[in-house]
Amino acid sequence: MTEHDRDFDIKGVAPAPPLHGQRPEGYRSGFACFVGRPNAGKSTLTNALVGSKVVITSNKPQTTRTVVKGIVHRDDAQLILVDTPGLHRPRTLLGERLNDLVMSTWSEVDVVAVCFPADEKIGPGDTFIVNELAKVRRTTKIAIATKTDKATPEQLASHLLAIAELGRTTGTDWAEIVPVSAVGDSQVGLLADILIGLMPEGPQLYPDGELSDAPEEAIVAELIREAALEGVRDELPHSIAVVVEEMNLREGRPADRPLLDIHANLFVERDSQKGIIIGHKGSRLREVGTAARLQIAAMLGTPVHLDLHVKVAKDWQRDPRQLRKLGF
Incomplete structure (x- = not known):
């Protein structure tokens, strides 16, 4: 990333101007992007590195739909983590737009980190991602074996060899291959050290204590x-x-x-889905509201009254007009 490139953030919007405090010589700052198949542990890893919940996690694939930046602050560096949607074979216009978002991000960051879950074999989806990534020449690439807490030592050793072989067969030069468990807090600190070591020297880009540049409304919606x-x-x-x-x-x-x-609307595509979300006599929607309210209050440090309504936006994932209305 050149100095000219660094005048713009991942969405083409100028980031906060450099802050002019006393920073040690050799201070580093830059952007790292996590990519991988859906449900590869990218969001959980982002939260673990930041030390706070800045992106939502779920055992459902394709949870992440936006590029959310989490900010890691250290005395010697500032690391901005870009959590992208999982790259996948799109079935809808929404899926196509999410894939475009991922690929446009790769060329705009300092490091791309590809996540490979240690409890799953390397598959065609991983090969597709790395082949696409190999087309991005200037960006430094590392591989992360995620979810190592779910693999035996023998499985992990085999997995690391498979990641190295995938790099060789695709012509991808891994700067590092790092096994990590975000849930078990295993080698998360080492990963932060490696990522920061690959960042260029530069000024602080965001104020101390700021953990994400996503608007509060966007995080609340997530x-x-x-x-x-x-x-x-x-x-x-x-x-x-x-x-x-x-x-x-x-x-x-x-x-x-x-x-x-907080007044919010949940949109689904069909009346039958609306019934699932609301539940019998509203029981399911009340559960959703209670769980969300507790998370929002904990994040914002303020008691919350949450008013939720469920609406139908027919086939919104395939409708360009409705996608724009819903922020995609």
Whole structure:
């Protein structure tokens, strides 16, 4: 990434101007992007490195739909982590746009880290991703064996050899191959050291204490969607979208007893899906609201009143107009 390139962030929007505090000589700053098949552990790893929840996680594939940046602060460096959607064979216009988002990100970061779950064999999807990544010449590439807590030592050793072989067969020069367990906190610190070591020297890009540059409304919408994803049928997660319509502190409350009012809509594609989300006499929607409210309050540090409604946007994943309306 050249100095000219670094004038723009991943979405083409100028980041915060460099901060002019006292920084040690050799201070490093830059962008790293996690890519991989859906459900490869990218979001969990982002949260572990940041030390706080900045992206939602789920055992459902294709949970991530946006490029969310998590920010790692150290005395000697600042590392901006770009968590992208999982690259997959698209079945809808939404899927095509998510894939385009991933590929456009690769050439704009300093390091691309490909995640390979240690409890799964290297497959055609991994080969497809690495072959596509090999076309990006200038970007440094590393491989991460994720979810090592789910693999035996023998499985992990075989997995690492398979990752190295995939690099050779695709002409991809891995700068590092790192086994990590985000859940078990195994080698997360080592991964941070490696990523920072591959960053260029540069100024601090974001203020101290800022953990993500995503708007609060966007993170709140994602937390609601995460709660809605729990326990639903396999085909439903791709059909759920959330839009926060209003988010304001309630007027007339004393300063030491604030209450944040949030009004949000959950969109699905069919009436039958609406029934699944609402549940018998609204029981499922109440569960979603309770789980989301607790997560939002913990993240924002403010008690929350959450008002949720479920609406049908027919076949929104295939409709360009509705995709724009829902922010894709």
